[in-house]
Amino acid sequence: MEMPPLSALQNAVEELHRTLAEAKQTQREIFEVTGTAWSEDRFVKAVVGPRGQLVELELDPRIYRRPNSTALAATIVATVRAAADQAIAKTQEILDRRLPAELRDRPGRGMDMRRLMRSHDADLKKTLDEEGDDVDLR
Numbered sequence: 001m002e003m004p005p006l007s008a009l010q011n012a013v014e015e016l017h018r019t020l021a022e023a024k025q026t027q028r029e030i031f032e033v034t035g036t037a038w039s040e041d042r043f044v045k046a047v048v049g050p051r052g053q054l055v056e057l058e059l060d061p062r063i064y065r066r067p068n069s070t071a072l073a074a075t076i077v078a079t080v081r082a083a084a085d086q087a088i089a090k091t092q093e094i095l096d097r098r099l100p101a102e103l104r105d106r107p108g109r110g111m112d113m114r115r116l117m118r119s120h121d122a123d124l125k126k127t128l129d130e131e132g133d134d135v136d137l138r
Helices: 006-021 023-031 061-065 069-098 113-118 121-131
Strands: 035-038 044-048 054-059
Touching: 006 023, 023 069, 035 069, 044 069, 054 069
Parallel strands: none
Antiparallel strands: 035 044, 044 054
C-alpha cells in the first residue's frame, strides 16, 4: 500500500485542527437552526427547532369554518414534517460548510445525517448501531 504524500497528511491534520477549533461555533449554529413551513392552504404554520421538535404552531381561525379533525391532524403532521425537513437541510448545509470533506456524508460511507435526524429520539441508538457507530447515547 502506497503512503499518501506528506503534504496531504499535513493538510488533513491542519483541516482537522481548524474543524475542532470551530466546533463550538458549529454547535452554536446548529442549535440556532429552525425550520418553518406553511400548509398548502396557508392555514397552518409550523416552526421546529434544530432536531425537528415543534416549537411554534399557528392555526388560522378560518380553519374552523369546515371542521374536520382528521384532515386538520394530517395537515399539521405534513406541515411539521416539511418544517423539520427544512431544519435538517439547514443543519446539513452547516455541516457541509464546516466539516472536512472526509467527514461529510457520502453514499455508502459515514453516517446518514438525514436518516439520523429523522429518527425518533428513542430510536437513535438503534439507528447509530445500524450505521456502525459505537456511540453511547446515555
